[in-house]
Amino acid sequence: MKRDTSTIRPRHSRLNRFGVVDFVLSAILILFGLMILYPFWNVILVSVTPTTVYAQHRGMMLWPPKIIWDAYKTTFRSSLIWSGYRNTIIITFLGTAYNMALTILAAYALTKDFIGNRVVRFLIIFPLYFSGGLIPYYLLIQDLRLINTIWVLFLPTGVNIMYLLIISNYFASLPDALEDSARIDGASDFRILFQIILPLSLPLLATFTLYYAVERWNEWYNAMLFVKSVSLWPLQNVLRTIINDVTVMASQNIPGQVRPDIASDNIKMSSIIVSMLPMMMLYPFLQRYFLSGLTLGAVKE
Amino acid sequence: MAEIQQQRETAMTPGGAAIAPSARRRPREPLNWKRIGKRIWRYKWIYVMMLPTLIVIFIFRYIPMYGLQLAFKNYKLAGIAASPWNDFAHFKRMLGYPGFMQALKNTLIISLMRIVIGFPFPIILALMINEVRLRRSKRVLQTIYTFPHFLSWVLLAGIMLNMFGQAGIVRKVIEVINPAWAADWNLLYDAGAYRWMVVFSDMWKEAGWGTIIYLAAIAGIDEALFEAAAIDGAGRGQRIRHILLPGIISMIAIQFVLRVGSMMEGGFDQIFNTYNEPVYRTGDIIDTFVYRMTFQRGADMGFTTAVGLFKNVVNFALLLMANAITRALGQRTLW
Incomplete structure:
Protein backbone atom coordinates (compact mmCIF):
# COMPACT_ATOMS: atom_id res chain seq x y z
CA MET A 1 0.00 0.00 0.00
CA LYS A 2 1.34 3.41 -0.88
CA ARG A 3 1.80 5.54 2.17
CA ASP A 4 1.65 9.29 2.09
CA THR A 5 4.26 10.17 4.71
CA SER A 6 3.31 13.82 4.90
CA THR A 7 0.04 12.95 6.56
CA ILE A 8 1.58 10.90 9.34
CA ARG A 9 1.40 13.01 12.44
CA PRO A 10 4.28 13.22 14.88
CA ARG A 11 2.21 11.50 17.56
CA HIS A 12 2.75 8.28 15.68
CA SER A 13 6.45 8.67 15.12
CA ARG A 14 7.30 5.96 17.64
CA LEU A 15 4.60 3.65 16.48
CA ASN A 16 5.13 3.63 12.77
CA ARG A 17 5.30 -0.13 12.54
CA PHE A 18 2.08 -1.74 11.39
CA GLY A 19 1.73 -4.13 14.32
CA VAL A 20 -0.76 -6.80 15.34
CA VAL A 21 -2.98 -4.27 17.10
CA ASP A 22 -3.12 -2.14 13.96
CA PHE A 23 -4.06 -5.19 11.97
CA VAL A 24 -6.89 -6.12 14.34
CA LEU A 25 -8.15 -2.53 14.48
CA SER A 26 -8.14 -2.20 10.71
CA ALA A 27 -9.93 -5.51 10.37
CA ILE A 28 -12.66 -4.40 12.79
CA LEU A 29 -13.07 -1.01 11.11
CA ILE A 30 -13.22 -2.53 7.64
CA LEU A 31 -15.70 -5.12 8.87
CA PHE A 32 -17.95 -2.40 10.27
CA GLY A 33 -17.65 -0.56 6.96
CA LEU A 34 -18.78 -3.68 5.14
CA MET A 35 -21.66 -4.06 7.58
CA ILE A 36 -22.77 -0.57 6.61
CA LEU A 37 -22.35 -1.14 2.88
CA TYR A 38 -23.63 -4.67 2.49
CA PRO A 39 -27.33 -3.93 3.10
CA PHE A 40 -27.24 -1.39 0.28
CA TRP A 41 -25.51 -3.85 -2.00
CA ASN A 42 -28.12 -6.44 -1.13
CA VAL A 43 -30.87 -4.00 -2.04
CA ILE A 44 -29.27 -3.56 -5.44
CA LEU A 45 -28.90 -7.34 -5.82
CA VAL A 46 -32.54 -8.05 -5.07
CA SER A 47 -33.67 -5.26 -7.35
CA VAL A 48 -31.95 -6.76 -10.39
CA THR A 49 -32.38 -10.48 -9.69
CA PRO A 50 -35.49 -12.26 -10.94
CA THR A 51 -37.52 -13.25 -7.88
CA THR A 52 -37.64 -16.89 -8.83
CA VAL A 53 -33.86 -17.00 -8.96
CA TYR A 54 -33.55 -15.13 -5.69
CA ALA A 55 -36.09 -17.34 -3.95
CA GLN A 56 -34.20 -20.51 -4.88
CA HIS A 57 -30.87 -19.08 -3.88
CA ARG A 58 -29.36 -20.43 -0.67
CA GLY A 59 -26.94 -18.60 1.56
CA MET A 60 -25.12 -15.36 0.89
CA MET A 61 -25.46 -13.84 -2.55
CA LEU A 62 -22.58 -11.60 -3.56
CA TRP A 63 -23.26 -11.22 -7.26
CA PRO A 64 -26.54 -11.55 -9.16
CA PRO A 65 -26.58 -14.80 -11.17
CA LYS A 66 -28.83 -13.13 -13.72
CA ILE A 67 -29.57 -9.45 -14.18
CA ILE A 68 -32.92 -8.09 -15.33
CA TRP A 69 -34.07 -4.49 -15.28
CA ASP A 70 -37.79 -5.19 -15.26
CA ALA A 71 -38.28 -4.01 -11.71
CA TYR A 72 -36.80 -0.64 -12.63
CA LYS A 73 -38.98 -0.46 -15.73
CA THR A 74 -42.04 -1.09 -13.58
CA THR A 75 -40.93 1.46 -11.04
CA PHE A 76 -40.38 4.13 -13.62
CA ARG A 77 -43.69 3.34 -15.29
CA SER A 78 -45.49 4.21 -12.07
CA SER A 79 -46.98 7.68 -12.13
CA LEU A 80 -46.71 7.71 -8.34
CA ILE A 81 -42.93 7.57 -8.43
CA TRP A 82 -42.84 10.44 -10.87
CA SER A 83 -45.26 12.63 -8.96
CA GLY A 84 -43.43 11.75 -5.75
CA TYR A 85 -40.15 12.79 -7.30
CA ARG A 86 -41.67 16.00 -8.59
CA ASN A 87 -43.18 16.90 -5.21
CA THR A 88 -40.03 16.04 -3.32
CA ILE A 89 -37.90 18.14 -5.64
CA ILE A 90 -40.30 21.06 -5.28
CA ILE A 91 -40.37 20.91 -1.49
CA THR A 92 -36.63 20.36 -1.30
CA PHE A 93 -35.87 23.47 -3.32
CA LEU A 94 -38.58 25.73 -1.91
CA GLY A 95 -38.18 24.38 1.61
CA THR A 96 -34.40 24.67 1.72
CA ALA A 97 -34.49 28.22 0.38
CA TYR A 98 -37.17 29.13 2.90
CA ASN A 99 -35.28 27.49 5.79
CA MET A 100 -31.96 29.07 4.86
CA ALA A 101 -33.44 32.54 4.38
CA LEU A 102 -35.12 32.50 7.79
CA THR A 103 -32.07 30.99 9.44
CA ILE A 104 -29.50 33.38 8.01
CA LEU A 105 -31.51 36.52 8.70
CA ALA A 106 -32.26 35.59 12.29
CA ALA A 107 -28.73 34.29 12.88
CA TYR A 108 -27.25 37.60 11.83
CA ALA A 109 -29.80 39.62 13.81
CA LEU A 110 -28.97 37.66 16.95
CA THR A 111 -25.33 38.73 16.81
CA LYS A 112 -26.40 42.36 17.28
CA ASP A 113 -26.76 44.08 20.63
CA PHE A 114 -30.31 45.32 20.06
CA ILE A 115 -32.73 45.89 22.91
CA GLY A 116 -34.51 42.62 23.58
CA ASN A 117 -31.77 40.31 22.32
CA ARG A 118 -31.95 38.12 25.41
CA VAL A 119 -35.73 37.88 25.23
CA VAL A 120 -35.65 36.96 21.55
CA ARG A 121 -32.95 34.39 22.21
CA PHE A 122 -35.08 32.86 24.94
CA LEU A 123 -38.16 32.76 22.72
CA ILE A 124 -36.20 31.03 19.98
CA ILE A 125 -34.63 28.45 22.27
CA PHE A 126 -37.65 27.63 24.43
CA PRO A 127 -39.42 25.47 21.82
CA LEU A 128 -36.40 23.14 21.89
CA TYR A 129 -37.39 22.27 25.43
CA PHE A 130 -41.14 22.32 25.28
CA SER A 131 -43.77 21.87 22.60
CA GLY A 132 -47.51 21.70 22.16
CA GLY A 133 -47.59 18.14 20.91
CA LEU A 134 -49.49 16.34 18.21
CA ILE A 135 -53.15 17.35 18.61
CA PRO A 136 -52.72 21.10 19.10
CA TYR A 137 -50.40 21.04 16.11
CA TYR A 138 -52.93 19.14 14.05
CA LEU A 139 -55.69 21.57 14.98
CA LEU A 140 -53.48 24.51 14.10
CA ILE A 141 -52.73 23.17 10.63
CA GLN A 142 -56.44 22.56 10.20
CA ASP A 143 -57.25 26.16 11.22
CA LEU A 144 -54.62 27.51 8.85
CA ARG A 145 -56.31 25.55 6.04
CA LEU A 146 -53.03 23.93 5.09
CA ILE A 147 -54.47 20.42 4.99
CA ASN A 148 -53.97 18.70 1.68
CA THR A 149 -51.71 21.40 0.26
CA ILE A 150 -48.08 21.22 -0.72
CA TRP A 151 -47.32 24.09 1.67
CA VAL A 152 -47.83 21.96 4.72
CA LEU A 153 -44.83 19.90 3.62
CA PHE A 154 -42.33 22.64 4.36
CA LEU A 155 -43.89 25.79 5.85
CA PRO A 156 -44.15 24.40 9.40
CA THR A 157 -40.46 23.43 9.42
CA GLY A 158 -39.40 27.09 9.70
CA VAL A 159 -35.94 26.99 11.18
CA ASN A 160 -33.93 24.27 12.83
CA ILE A 161 -33.09 26.00 16.09
CA MET A 162 -29.77 24.25 16.52
CA TYR A 163 -28.57 25.23 13.06
CA LEU A 164 -29.68 28.80 13.70
CA LEU A 165 -27.62 29.02 16.88
CA ILE A 166 -24.55 27.43 15.32
CA ILE A 167 -24.64 29.79 12.35
CA SER A 168 -25.24 32.77 14.61
CA ASN A 169 -22.23 31.83 16.70
CA TYR A 170 -20.13 31.55 13.61
CA PHE A 171 -21.22 34.99 12.40
CA ALA A 172 -20.39 36.42 15.82
CA SER A 173 -16.92 34.92 15.66
CA LEU A 174 -16.01 36.77 12.45
CA PRO A 175 -13.74 39.78 13.04
CA ASP A 176 -15.70 42.98 13.75
CA ALA A 177 -13.22 45.17 11.88
CA LEU A 178 -14.57 44.24 8.45
CA GLU A 179 -18.09 45.08 9.43
CA ASP A 180 -17.08 48.34 11.13
CA SER A 181 -15.22 49.64 8.12
CA ALA A 182 -18.15 48.82 5.86
CA ARG A 183 -20.46 50.63 8.25
CA ILE A 184 -18.27 53.72 8.14
CA ASP A 185 -18.61 53.59 4.37
CA GLY A 186 -22.37 53.75 4.91
CA ALA A 187 -23.31 50.13 4.19
CA SER A 188 -26.70 49.02 5.54
CA ASP A 189 -27.23 45.92 7.69
CA PHE A 190 -28.58 43.99 4.73
CA ARG A 191 -25.64 44.95 2.61
CA ILE A 192 -23.17 43.96 5.30
CA LEU A 193 -24.86 40.61 5.72
CA PHE A 194 -24.95 39.79 2.03
CA GLN A 195 -21.66 41.31 0.90
CA ILE A 196 -19.38 40.70 3.86
CA ILE A 197 -20.73 38.11 6.29
CA LEU A 198 -22.16 35.56 3.85
CA PRO A 199 -19.15 35.37 1.50
CA LEU A 200 -16.97 34.67 4.55
CA SER A 201 -19.21 31.81 5.68
CA LEU A 202 -19.68 29.87 2.49
CA PRO A 203 -18.45 26.42 3.65
CA LEU A 204 -20.66 26.62 6.74
CA LEU A 205 -23.64 27.75 4.71
CA ALA A 206 -23.05 24.94 2.22
CA THR A 207 -23.13 22.44 5.05
CA PHE A 208 -26.36 23.67 6.55
CA THR A 209 -27.98 24.03 3.15
CA LEU A 210 -27.23 20.35 2.64
CA TYR A 211 -28.62 19.40 6.04
CA TYR A 212 -31.83 21.26 5.36
CA ALA A 213 -32.04 19.75 1.89
CA VAL A 214 -31.67 16.26 3.36
CA GLU A 215 -34.38 16.98 5.92
CA ARG A 216 -36.76 18.21 3.24
CA TRP A 217 -35.88 15.29 0.95
CA ASN A 218 -36.69 12.89 3.78
CA GLU A 219 -40.01 14.56 4.61
CA TRP A 220 -42.84 12.11 5.23
CA TYR A 221 -44.40 12.95 8.58
CA ASN A 222 -46.38 16.04 7.65
CA ALA A 223 -47.45 14.37 4.44
CA MET A 224 -48.71 11.35 6.33
CA LEU A 225 -50.66 13.54 8.74
CA PHE A 226 -52.07 16.13 6.42
CA VAL A 227 -51.92 15.16 2.76
CA LYS A 228 -54.63 12.81 1.59
CA SER A 229 -54.26 13.22 -2.17
CA VAL A 230 -51.76 10.74 -3.44
CA SER A 231 -50.67 13.07 -6.23
CA LEU A 232 -49.30 15.52 -3.64
CA TRP A 233 -47.30 12.89 -1.77
CA PRO A 234 -43.55 13.29 -1.55
CA LEU A 235 -41.31 10.41 -2.51
CA GLN A 236 -40.91 9.06 1.03
CA ASN A 237 -44.62 8.50 1.41
CA VAL A 238 -44.79 6.80 -1.97
CA LEU A 239 -41.92 4.61 -0.84
CA ARG A 240 -43.71 3.83 2.44
CA THR A 241 -46.72 2.65 0.52
CA ILE A 242 -44.64 0.56 -1.84
CA ILE A 243 -42.69 -1.07 0.98
CA ASN A 244 -45.83 -1.87 2.92
CA ASP A 245 -47.98 -2.94 -0.01
CA VAL A 246 -47.08 -2.81 -3.62
CA THR A 247 -50.62 -3.10 -4.94
CA VAL A 248 -51.25 0.63 -4.80
CA MET A 249 -48.58 1.17 -7.34
CA ALA A 250 -49.56 -1.85 -9.40
CA SER A 251 -53.03 -0.44 -9.83
CA GLN A 252 -51.56 2.91 -10.73
CA ASN A 253 -50.82 3.16 -14.37
CA ILE A 254 -49.31 -0.21 -15.03
CA PRO A 255 -50.78 -1.71 -18.16
CA GLY A 256 -51.86 -5.31 -18.02
CA GLN A 257 -50.75 -7.99 -15.64
CA VAL A 258 -47.59 -7.71 -13.63
CA ARG A 259 -45.29 -10.40 -14.98
CA PRO A 260 -44.70 -13.31 -12.61
CA ASP A 261 -40.95 -12.76 -12.30
CA ILE A 262 -41.39 -9.18 -11.17
CA ALA A 263 -42.89 -9.59 -7.78
CA SER A 264 -43.09 -7.09 -5.02
CA ASP A 265 -39.63 -7.63 -3.55
CA ASN A 266 -37.77 -6.42 -6.65
CA ILE A 267 -40.04 -3.44 -6.98
CA LYS A 268 -39.67 -2.51 -3.34
CA MET A 269 -35.92 -2.61 -3.69
CA SER A 270 -35.76 -0.82 -7.02
CA SER A 271 -37.97 1.89 -5.53
CA ILE A 272 -35.58 2.24 -2.62
CA ILE A 273 -32.66 2.61 -5.00
CA VAL A 274 -34.53 5.10 -7.16
CA SER A 275 -35.48 7.20 -4.14
CA MET A 276 -31.94 7.35 -2.78
CA LEU A 277 -30.29 7.87 -6.15
CA PRO A 278 -29.56 11.60 -5.74
CA MET A 279 -28.12 11.02 -2.29
CA MET A 280 -25.92 8.15 -3.52
CA MET A 281 -24.60 10.26 -6.35
CA LEU A 282 -24.01 13.50 -4.46
CA TYR A 283 -22.79 12.22 -1.12
CA PRO A 284 -19.28 11.05 -2.12
CA PHE A 285 -18.55 14.39 -3.79
CA LEU A 286 -20.00 16.57 -1.07
CA GLN A 287 -18.90 14.48 1.90
CA ARG A 288 -16.53 17.25 3.00
CA TYR A 289 -19.54 19.47 3.67
CA PHE A 290 -21.65 16.70 5.08
CA LEU A 291 -18.98 15.87 7.63
CA SER A 292 -17.48 19.21 8.54
CA GLY A 293 -20.04 21.84 9.37
CA LEU A 294 -21.11 21.04 12.89
CA THR A 295 -17.66 21.12 14.35
CA LEU A 296 -16.86 24.27 12.41
CA GLY A 297 -19.64 26.17 14.09
CA ALA A 298 -19.52 24.73 17.57
CA VAL A 299 -15.80 24.81 18.27
CA LYS A 300 -15.29 28.43 17.34
CA GLU A 301 -15.20 31.28 19.89
CA MET B 1 -45.14 17.12 15.41
CA ALA B 2 -43.23 19.85 17.08
CA GLU B 3 -41.83 17.33 19.50
CA ILE B 4 -40.74 15.10 16.70
CA GLN B 5 -39.11 17.99 14.97
CA GLN B 6 -37.46 18.87 18.25
CA GLN B 7 -36.16 15.36 18.49
CA ARG B 8 -34.75 15.62 14.99
CA GLU B 9 -33.03 18.86 15.80
CA THR B 10 -31.25 17.50 18.81
CA ALA B 11 -30.41 14.39 16.89
CA MET B 12 -28.83 16.35 14.10
CA THR B 13 -26.52 18.25 16.38
CA PRO B 14 -24.10 16.29 18.46
CA GLY B 15 -22.33 19.45 19.57
CA GLY B 16 -25.43 21.09 20.93
CA ALA B 17 -24.26 21.96 24.38
CA ALA B 18 -21.03 23.53 23.25
CA ILE B 19 -22.89 26.41 21.68
CA ALA B 20 -22.40 29.59 23.59
CA PRO B 21 -24.66 32.62 23.46
CA SER B 22 -22.77 35.44 21.89
CA ALA B 23 -24.78 38.39 23.17
CA ARG B 24 -22.97 39.94 26.07
CA ARG B 25 -24.76 41.09 29.16
CA ARG B 26 -24.80 44.85 29.36
CA PRO B 27 -24.34 46.73 32.62
CA ARG B 28 -27.67 48.03 33.86
CA GLU B 29 -28.22 51.70 33.11
CA PRO B 30 -30.95 54.12 34.25
CA LEU B 31 -33.96 54.22 31.95
CA PHE B 88 -57.72 16.30 35.65
CA ALA B 89 -60.08 13.64 34.34
CA HIS B 90 -57.79 12.74 31.44
CA PHE B 91 -54.79 12.37 33.67
CA LYS B 92 -56.65 10.17 36.13
CA ARG B 93 -57.81 7.99 33.26
CA MET B 94 -54.31 7.91 31.80
CA LEU B 95 -52.70 6.44 34.90
CA GLY B 96 -55.03 3.48 34.80
CA TYR B 97 -54.86 3.04 31.04
CA PRO B 98 -53.01 -0.19 30.20
CA GLY B 99 -51.73 0.94 26.80
CA PHE B 100 -50.28 4.08 28.31
CA MET B 101 -48.40 2.38 31.10
CA GLN B 102 -47.06 -0.11 28.59
CA ALA B 103 -45.90 2.68 26.27
CA LEU B 104 -44.28 4.58 29.13
CA LYS B 105 -42.45 1.46 30.24
CA ASN B 106 -41.31 0.67 26.69
CA THR B 107 -40.10 4.24 26.14
CA LEU B 108 -37.95 4.13 29.25
CA ILE B 109 -36.61 0.63 28.59
CA ILE B 110 -35.71 1.42 24.99
CA SER B 111 -34.05 4.68 26.04
CA LEU B 112 -32.07 2.91 28.73
CA MET B 113 -30.94 0.25 26.27
CA ARG B 114 -29.92 2.95 23.83
CA ILE B 115 -27.88 4.65 26.54
CA VAL B 116 -26.19 1.55 27.93
CA ILE B 117 -25.45 -0.15 24.61
CA GLY B 118 -25.61 2.64 22.05
CA PHE B 119 -23.96 5.51 23.86
CA PRO B 120 -20.41 4.11 24.33
CA PHE B 121 -20.23 2.79 20.78
CA PRO B 122 -19.42 6.05 18.91
CA ILE B 123 -16.77 6.84 21.52
CA ILE B 124 -15.04 3.51 20.99
CA LEU B 125 -15.45 3.87 17.24
CA ALA B 126 -13.94 7.37 17.32
CA LEU B 127 -10.95 6.14 19.32
CA MET B 128 -10.49 3.34 16.81
CA ILE B 129 -10.77 5.63 13.81
CA ASN B 130 -8.23 7.91 15.45
CA GLU B 131 -5.72 5.06 15.45
CA VAL B 132 -5.87 4.82 11.68
CA ARG B 133 -2.76 6.56 10.43
CA LEU B 134 -3.56 7.14 6.80
CA ARG B 135 -5.64 10.23 6.58
CA ARG B 136 -7.25 9.05 3.40
CA SER B 137 -8.45 5.73 4.84
CA LYS B 138 -9.75 7.62 7.84
CA ARG B 139 -11.74 9.83 5.53
CA VAL B 140 -13.13 6.94 3.51
CA LEU B 141 -14.18 5.06 6.65
CA GLN B 142 -15.86 8.11 8.14
CA THR B 143 -17.67 8.81 4.90
CA ILE B 144 -19.04 5.28 4.81
CA TYR B 145 -19.99 5.21 8.48
CA THR B 146 -21.86 8.51 8.29
CA PHE B 147 -23.85 7.77 5.14
CA PRO B 148 -26.86 6.04 6.75
CA HIS B 149 -27.43 9.05 9.01
CA PHE B 150 -28.73 11.00 6.05
CA LEU B 151 -31.31 8.43 5.02
CA SER B 152 -34.86 8.36 6.33
CA TRP B 153 -36.25 5.60 8.51
CA VAL B 154 -38.87 5.07 5.82
CA LEU B 155 -36.13 3.91 3.49
CA LEU B 156 -34.18 2.03 6.15
CA ALA B 157 -37.31 0.16 7.19
CA GLY B 158 -37.38 -1.18 3.63
CA ILE B 159 -33.74 -2.16 3.84
CA MET B 160 -34.34 -3.92 7.17
CA LEU B 161 -37.17 -5.85 5.58
CA ASN B 162 -34.81 -6.87 2.82
CA MET B 163 -32.17 -8.04 5.32
CA PHE B 164 -34.21 -9.60 8.11
CA GLY B 165 -37.58 -10.38 6.52
CA GLN B 166 -38.93 -13.81 5.59
CA ALA B 167 -37.13 -13.71 2.25
CA GLY B 168 -34.20 -11.80 3.64
CA ILE B 169 -30.57 -12.63 3.17
CA VAL B 170 -29.98 -13.18 6.89
CA ARG B 171 -32.54 -15.94 6.92
CA LYS B 172 -30.92 -17.50 3.85
CA VAL B 173 -27.56 -17.58 5.59
CA ILE B 174 -29.10 -19.00 8.78
CA GLU B 175 -30.79 -21.66 6.69
CA VAL B 176 -27.41 -22.94 5.55
CA ILE B 177 -26.11 -23.01 9.11
CA ASN B 178 -29.17 -24.48 10.79
CA PRO B 179 -32.41 -25.07 8.83
CA ALA B 180 -34.40 -25.46 12.06
CA TRP B 181 -33.82 -21.82 13.01
CA ALA B 182 -34.82 -20.64 9.59
CA ALA B 183 -38.02 -22.69 9.65
CA ASP B 184 -39.60 -20.59 12.39
CA TRP B 185 -37.93 -17.36 11.32
CA ASN B 186 -39.94 -14.43 12.61
CA LEU B 187 -37.41 -11.76 13.54
CA LEU B 188 -39.32 -8.64 12.45
CA TYR B 189 -42.51 -9.74 14.20
CA ASP B 190 -40.89 -11.05 17.35
CA ALA B 191 -41.79 -8.96 20.39
CA GLY B 192 -38.83 -10.36 22.31
CA ALA B 193 -36.33 -9.30 19.67
CA TYR B 194 -37.88 -5.98 18.70
CA ARG B 195 -36.15 -3.73 21.23
CA TRP B 196 -32.78 -5.19 20.30
CA MET B 197 -33.52 -4.62 16.65
CA VAL B 198 -34.38 -1.01 17.43
CA VAL B 199 -31.22 -0.39 19.43
CA PHE B 200 -28.84 -2.09 17.03
CA SER B 201 -30.33 -0.68 13.85
CA ASP B 202 -30.13 2.78 15.38
CA MET B 203 -26.48 2.18 16.25
CA TRP B 204 -25.86 1.07 12.70
CA LYS B 205 -27.44 4.27 11.39
CA GLU B 206 -26.11 6.87 13.82
CA ALA B 207 -22.76 5.63 15.15
CA GLY B 208 -20.72 7.22 12.38
CA TRP B 209 -22.46 10.54 12.86
CA GLY B 210 -21.87 10.27 16.60
CA THR B 211 -18.11 9.91 16.11
CA ILE B 212 -17.78 13.32 14.46
CA ILE B 213 -18.09 15.27 17.68
CA TYR B 214 -15.58 13.04 19.50
CA LEU B 215 -13.10 13.15 16.64
CA ALA B 216 -13.37 16.94 16.70
CA ALA B 217 -12.64 16.88 20.43
CA ILE B 218 -9.63 14.64 19.80
CA ALA B 219 -8.40 16.99 17.10
CA GLY B 220 -8.57 19.79 19.66
CA ILE B 221 -6.12 18.08 22.03
CA ASP B 222 -2.76 19.82 22.24
CA GLU B 223 -0.30 18.13 19.88
CA ALA B 224 2.54 18.74 22.36
CA LEU B 225 1.01 16.23 24.77
CA PHE B 226 1.37 13.45 22.21
CA GLU B 227 4.93 14.47 21.44
CA ALA B 228 5.86 14.49 25.11
CA ALA B 229 4.22 11.10 25.56
CA ALA B 230 6.11 9.73 22.58
CA ILE B 231 9.41 10.96 23.98
CA ASP B 232 8.61 9.36 27.32
CA GLY B 233 7.95 6.11 25.52
CA ALA B 234 4.23 5.84 26.14
CA GLY B 235 2.54 2.97 24.35
CA ARG B 236 -0.81 3.02 22.62
CA GLY B 237 -2.74 2.02 25.71
CA GLN B 238 -1.09 4.67 27.86
CA ARG B 239 -1.64 7.29 25.19
CA ILE B 240 -5.35 6.47 25.09
CA ARG B 241 -5.72 6.29 28.85
CA HIS B 242 -3.69 9.37 29.79
CA ILE B 243 -4.18 11.76 26.88
CA LEU B 244 -7.08 10.84 24.62
CA LEU B 245 -9.68 9.90 27.21
CA PRO B 246 -8.97 12.85 29.53
CA GLY B 247 -9.03 15.06 26.45
CA ILE B 248 -12.55 14.05 25.46
CA ILE B 249 -14.04 13.24 28.85
CA SER B 250 -15.85 16.56 29.16
CA MET B 251 -17.41 16.03 25.74
CA ILE B 252 -18.46 12.53 26.79
CA ALA B 253 -20.00 13.95 29.96
CA ILE B 254 -22.00 16.56 28.07
CA GLN B 255 -23.22 14.10 25.49
CA PHE B 256 -24.20 11.71 28.24
CA VAL B 257 -26.16 14.32 30.14
CA LEU B 258 -27.93 15.42 26.97
CA ARG B 259 -28.73 11.82 26.12
CA VAL B 260 -30.23 11.19 29.55
CA GLY B 261 -32.12 14.47 29.22
CA SER B 262 -33.96 13.09 26.20
CA MET B 263 -34.98 9.83 27.90
CA MET B 264 -38.64 10.38 27.05
CA GLU B 265 -37.90 10.39 23.33
CA GLY B 266 -38.12 6.81 22.17
CA GLY B 267 -37.44 7.66 18.52
CA PHE B 268 -40.76 8.10 16.73
CA ASP B 269 -39.45 7.97 13.16
CA GLN B 270 -37.66 4.72 13.66
CA ILE B 271 -40.30 2.89 15.64
CA PHE B 272 -43.24 4.11 13.64
CA ASN B 273 -41.67 2.84 10.43
CA THR B 274 -40.47 -0.51 11.74
CA TYR B 275 -43.04 -1.70 14.26
CA ASN B 276 -46.12 -3.83 13.66
CA GLU B 277 -48.97 -5.14 15.73
CA PRO B 278 -47.25 -8.25 17.12
CA VAL B 279 -44.49 -6.10 18.66
CA TYR B 280 -46.66 -3.37 20.23
CA ARG B 281 -46.19 -5.12 23.55
CA THR B 282 -42.47 -4.28 23.64
CA GLY B 283 -42.09 -1.60 21.01
CA ASP B 284 -44.96 0.85 21.42
CA ILE B 285 -43.57 4.13 22.79
CA ILE B 286 -45.48 7.19 24.02
CA ASP B 287 -45.22 9.03 20.69
CA THR B 288 -46.49 6.09 18.66
CA PHE B 289 -49.18 5.45 21.25
CA VAL B 290 -50.37 9.06 21.01
CA TYR B 291 -50.35 8.82 17.23
CA ARG B 292 -52.43 5.66 17.13
CA MET B 293 -54.84 6.90 19.77
CA THR B 294 -55.33 10.09 17.79
CA PHE B 295 -55.80 8.74 14.31
CA GLN B 296 -56.73 5.11 14.45
CA ARG B 297 -59.54 4.88 16.96
CA GLY B 298 -62.49 7.10 17.69
CA ALA B 299 -60.13 9.73 18.94
CA ASP B 300 -60.50 11.47 22.28
CA MET B 301 -58.50 14.59 21.48
CA GLY B 302 -58.40 15.73 25.09
CA PHE B 303 -57.06 12.42 26.32
CA THR B 304 -54.29 12.16 23.74
CA THR B 305 -53.32 15.79 24.34
CA ALA B 306 -53.03 14.94 28.01
CA VAL B 307 -50.74 12.00 27.24
CA GLY B 308 -48.61 14.24 25.02
CA LEU B 309 -48.50 16.92 27.70
CA PHE B 310 -47.45 14.40 30.31
CA LYS B 311 -44.56 13.35 28.09
CA ASN B 312 -43.55 16.92 27.35
CA VAL B 313 -43.58 17.99 30.98
CA VAL B 314 -41.39 15.09 32.05
CA ASN B 315 -39.17 15.76 29.05
CA PHE B 316 -38.92 19.42 29.97
CA ALA B 317 -37.94 18.62 33.55
CA LEU B 318 -35.29 16.17 32.37
CA LEU B 319 -33.86 18.67 29.90
CA LEU B 320 -33.69 21.41 32.53
CA MET B 321 -31.90 19.02 34.82
CA ALA B 322 -29.50 18.07 32.05
CA ASN B 323 -28.91 21.74 31.38
CA ALA B 324 -28.17 22.47 35.05
CA ILE B 325 -25.74 19.56 35.23
CA THR B 326 -23.98 20.62 32.04
CA ARG B 327 -23.57 24.08 33.49
CA ALA B 328 -22.23 22.63 36.73
CA LEU B 329 -19.68 20.74 34.66
CA GLY B 330 -18.35 24.11 33.57
CA GLN B 331 -19.85 24.07 30.09
CA ARG B 332 -21.71 26.98 28.59
CA THR B 333 -25.27 26.04 27.88
CA LEU B 334 -28.09 27.25 25.70
CA TRP B 335 -29.44 29.54 28.37
Missing part, protein backbone atom coordinates in the same frame (compact mmCIF):
# COMPACT_ATOMS: atom_id res chain seq x y z
CA ASN B 32 -33.55 56.92 29.39
CA TRP B 33 -36.39 56.75 26.91
CA LYS B 34 -34.74 58.97 24.40
CA ARG B 35 -31.65 56.81 24.34
CA ILE B 36 -33.69 53.64 24.20
CA GLY B 37 -35.68 55.05 21.30
CA LYS B 38 -32.47 55.94 19.54
CA ARG B 39 -31.05 52.49 20.06
CA ILE B 40 -34.18 50.82 18.75
CA TRP B 41 -34.08 53.10 15.74
CA ARG B 42 -30.42 52.30 15.17
CA TYR B 43 -31.26 48.59 15.01
CA LYS B 44 -34.48 48.97 13.02
CA TRP B 45 -33.29 46.80 10.14
CA ILE B 46 -32.12 44.14 12.56
CA TYR B 47 -35.66 43.90 13.92
CA VAL B 48 -36.98 43.70 10.38
CA MET B 49 -34.54 40.90 9.64
CA MET B 50 -35.63 38.67 12.46
CA LEU B 51 -39.32 39.36 12.15
CA PRO B 52 -40.16 36.62 9.60
CA THR B 53 -38.37 33.97 11.65
CA LEU B 54 -40.08 35.08 14.85
CA ILE B 55 -43.47 35.02 13.16
CA VAL B 56 -42.93 31.50 11.84
CA ILE B 57 -41.69 30.29 15.24
CA PHE B 58 -44.63 31.97 16.93
CA ILE B 59 -47.18 30.37 14.62
CA PHE B 60 -45.83 26.84 14.43
CA ARG B 61 -44.22 26.49 17.85
CA TYR B 62 -46.09 28.75 20.24
CA ILE B 63 -49.69 28.59 19.06
CA PRO B 64 -49.78 24.80 19.60
CA MET B 65 -48.79 25.45 23.21
CA TYR B 66 -52.06 27.37 23.59
CA GLY B 67 -53.84 24.22 22.44
CA LEU B 68 -52.38 22.28 25.35
CA GLN B 69 -55.35 23.39 27.48
CA LEU B 70 -57.23 20.60 25.73
CA ALA B 71 -55.48 18.26 28.14
CA PHE B 72 -57.78 19.66 30.83
CA LYS B 73 -60.90 19.85 28.66
CA ASN B 74 -63.48 17.70 26.95
CA TYR B 75 -62.80 18.44 23.33
CA LYS B 76 -65.76 19.73 21.36
CA LEU B 77 -65.80 20.40 17.65
CA ALA B 78 -66.66 24.02 18.42
CA GLY B 79 -62.99 24.60 19.13
CA ILE B 80 -60.31 24.73 21.78
CA ALA B 81 -61.64 27.73 23.69
CA ALA B 82 -65.26 26.56 23.60
CA SER B 83 -64.57 23.13 25.06
CA PRO B 84 -65.55 22.75 28.73
CA TRP B 85 -62.98 22.15 31.46
CA ASN B 86 -62.88 18.77 33.12
CA ASP B 87 -60.02 19.29 35.58
